[in-house]
Amino acid sequence: MARLNEADLEQKKLERKEQIESLLMAIGLPIAIMVMFVYVFGGAIQTGTDYVNYVVPGVIITCVGFGSSLITISVTQDMVGGLFERFRTMPLLPSSLMLGHVIGGFVRNAMATTVIFLVA
Numbered sequence: 001m002a003r004l005n006e007a008d009l010e011q012k013k014l015e016r017k018e019q020i021e022s023l024l025m026a027i028g029l030p031i032a033i034m035v036m037f038v039y040v041f042g043g044a045i046q047t048g049t050d051y052v053n054y055v056v057p058g059v060i061i062t063c064v065g066f067g068s069s070l071i072t073i074s075v076t077q078d079m080v081g082g083l084f085e086r087f088r089t090m091p092l093l094p095s096s097l098m099l100g101h102v103i104g105g106f107v108r109n110a111m112a113t114t115v116i117f118l119v120a
Helices: 002-040 052-081 083-088 094-119
Strands: none
Touching: 002 052, 002 094, 052 083, 052 094, 083 094
C-alpha cells in the first residue's frame, strides 16, 4: 500500500511539472513569435506603416488557439484518468468541472495577451 501512495505522489509531481511547462510555453510562445516576426523578419516586409500592427492580431489568435488546445488536452486527460467520475460522486454542479478548466485557460490566455502587448 505504501508503494501505491509513493507512485501517486510521483504522478502528481509529474502533472504539476506539466502544468508549469504549459504555463511557461503559453507565455514564452508569444514572446518568441513577436521577436521573430517583428525584429527578425519585420525589415524584409514593407507595409507602409509599422509592421507590428499587422503581427499583433495574428499572434493573439495563435496564442488563443494554443491555449484552447491546452484546455482540450487537460479535459481529455481528466476524463480518461477518471477524475470526472470521482467528482460526479460529490455534490458538485456538473458545469463546475468544465468551468474550472475554462477559467484557468482564460487566465492563461489573458496573461499571454498581456505579454504580447508588453513586447509589442
